[in-house]
Amino acid sequence: MPSPSQRRARFVTAGVASLLAVAACERKSQPERVDSVIPAPPLPDAPPPPAPVATSTWDAQAGLALVVPGEQGDVRLVVPGTGAGAPADTAAGAADAVLPGEVLLVSRVGVAGRARAEPVAAAPTGSACGSWPAARLGPASGADAVPQWTVGLVQPAGGATPVAALPLDSLHGLSPADSASLAAAVTRLASELPADSASRALRGLPFVVRTAGRFRPDSTAETVVAVLTRALAQEASPIGEVILLVAERPLDLRTGRWATAYHERAVGREEVLPAAEVLAALRIGEPGRPALVVARVGEDGSRYSLLERAAPGRWQVRWTSVARGC
Structure with missing residues (x-):
């Protein structure tokens, strides 16, 4: 017969075994945990970039x-x-x-x-x-x-x-010899311009110098701006041509030939051809960009342009207004 101490030992051992069995069952009954990441909600679409501001090219x-x-x-x-x-x-x-x-x-x-x-x-x-x-x-x-x-x-x-005005010497203000020489130079340059399909019918006809003004854009060059016209007098549909011409030559080569720096041409029925007028020659900003203010009057009304000297011997349209007063 077991002694009382042996019976207590068996009871303790059985109790511990029961507790371990219960704990094992509890562990088995618990579902396995699965690590998961909840996806973040999608970000809203980024707004489109703002449209570029439509600015004027006016100086x-x-x-x-x-x-x-x-x-x-x-x-x-x-x-x-x-x-x-x-x-x-x-x-x-x-x-x-x-x-x-x-x-x-x-x-x-x-x-x-x-x-x-x-x-x-x-x-x-x-x-x-x-x-x-x-x-x-x-x-x-x-x-x-x-x-x-x-x-x-x-x-x-x-x-x-910062604007300065550049004096324009007109043909009428020059000596007869200088006036004739300048008129001949701009006429030659206009005649040498490449003809397009619209002006081909006028090839060989003489130009008339409507206006011409000479000025110095800086200390190195001399510039002339001129408006020339010519016409073909057809009874059915007379056509004409208007040319705005800018030419330059270096001051250290006064006997040298003028070279075209900018031109624009309009060809059409004489009664609707736009008229061009040079209002002023300017020097704008620092160190002073040479510029011309030009008015044009045509079928769609009047508009104004600013021509600027982009480089020696090269002029370009900087800005043109809308047309008003058709």
Whole structure:
């Protein structure tokens, strides 16, 4: 017969075995844990990048806007607006964004003076064609009258733009010999321009020099800007050609030949051909970019351009306004 101590040992051993068995069953009854990652919700689509701002190619150092002669004592305001990356604006700016303001007045012989421009309420025209906003020009502070001018540049409030005017020597102001020589030079250059399909019918016809102005864009060169025309007088449909020509020659080769630096051509029926007029020659900014302000009047109205000298012997259109007043 087992002793009491042996019976206690067997009881303890049996109890421990029972506890281990129960624990093992509990472990088996628990499901195995599976490590998992809850996927994050998808990120919302990124918004598309903003469209590039359509800015004008107008040279802001020339001023805020152009002032051009109008009718009945008023002037017209040409405000650069927005473009599409090309030199031509697709929309005009607002007059109230630049006026009232001080205006630098320029003529073909240099800076004419200053004036004060005030906006004028637009009068109903009854026409589907838009017109340039009207303004009234008055003497600048301390002046008695508005000087003679061909184009104005609206100045920023409280400041002035770095603009100088370059005198244009016209054919009429030159000596007879110089005038004849310059007219012959621009006529030769116009005749040497490559003909396109529209102008081929006019080949060989003489050009007429409508205007020509000579100036110095810097200390190294001499430039001439000219407008030339020619026409074929056909009874059924007379056609004509208008050429705006810019040419240069170096000052150290005064006997050298002029070379074409820029030209544009318009060919069509004489009665609808656009007219071109050079309003002023400028030097803009620092160290001074030579530029020309050109007005064009055609079937679709009037528009204005800024031609700038991109390099010696090369000019290009920097900016062109929308057309107004068809």
